[in-house]
Amino acid sequence: MLTVESIDVAYGRAQVLFGLSLTVAPGSLTCVMGRNGVGKTTLLKAVMGVLPVRSGRVEFDGHDITRLKTYERVRLGLGYAPQGHDTFPQLTVWENLQVVLEASPKATKESVDEALDVFPALRGLLRNKAGFLSGGQQQQLSMARTLVTRPSMLLLDEPTEGIQPSVILEIEEAIERLHRETGVAVLLVEQYLDLALRLADNFVIMDAGEVVRSGGREDLQDPSVRQLLTV
Numbered sequence: 001m002l003t004v005e006s007i008d009v010a011y012g013r014a015q016v017l018f019g020l021s022l023t024v025a026p027g028s029l030t031c032v033m034g035r036n037g038v039g040k041t042t043l044l045k046a047v048m049g050v051l052p053v054r055s056g057r058v059e060f061d062g063h064d065i066t067r068l069k070t071y072e073r074v075r076l077g078l079g080y081a082p083q084g085h086d087t088f089p090q091l092t093v094w095e096n097l098q099v100v101l102e103a104s105p106k107a108t109k110e111s112v113d114e115a116l117d118v119f120p121a122l123r124g125l126l127r128n129k130a131g132f133l134s135g136g137q138q139q140q141l142s143m144a145r146t147l148v149t150r151p152s153m154l155l156l157d158e159p160t161e162g163i164q165p166s167v168i169l170e171i172e173e174a175i176e177r178l179h180r181e182t183g184v185a186v187l188l189v190e191q192y193l194d195l196a197l198r199l200a201d202n203f204v205i206m207d208a209g210e211v212v213r214s215g216g217r218e219d220l221q222d223p224s225v226r227q228l229l230t231v
Ligand SMILES: Nc1ncnc2c1ncn2[C@@H]1O[C@H](COP(=O)(O)OP(=O)(O)OP(=O)(O)O)[C@@H](O)[C@H]1O
Pocket: 011, 014, 016, 034, 035, 036, 037, 038, 039, 040, 041, 042, 043
């Protein structure tokens, strides 16, 4: 469903991704792991079209999306919850969802309801301003907002980053539930090996802008994998 073929991505003169390739199968959950600064966020931004690729190709659901605008990729079924959750802090939870409902052709009142079914804790907070929510609640809102567009594939950038341990489990359960119940494919950037071990069907490990290891969940137990993730 998603094929990234040998992409190079740079910030000005600083190249960050070097001929990176990966595939994500329909309905699967693939975890992208690797030390800080290896290019995980850059990869997601390139897939979403937030950053241009210098060379290589990105294909989604049979479409060559390499040069498409971000909104066109969203229309094709890609959803993106960026690092640091990125909600509108002055708007209420309901208004945050409504923005997407108004802006996305595929969004309907039912898709808002379905998103809230995945994150039921948000139902009691609909009138609260997003800026006053806890980090964990904002993260849930960010993921719910993305679900409103009815994606067939969701890119999640470190949803557990900076979240207190008691809430991490809640977020993990929500990702598991949304993956299982909606069948959406997930490309998840995640630092916690334990969480990846519980959630991932497949994984890739990046180092210095390249994929250096990939495999199925069972391969994550391998000591050489742990070594690639240790600072
Ligand atoms: N806007 C930018 N301009 C220049 N360099 C950048 C920019 N954003 C990121 N970089 C650099 O690109 C490299 C990869 O960054 P990226 O955020 O993709 O890594 P990451 O693996 O997601 O790291 P982390 O786990 O810390 O989020 C880093 O060396 C970073 O300093």
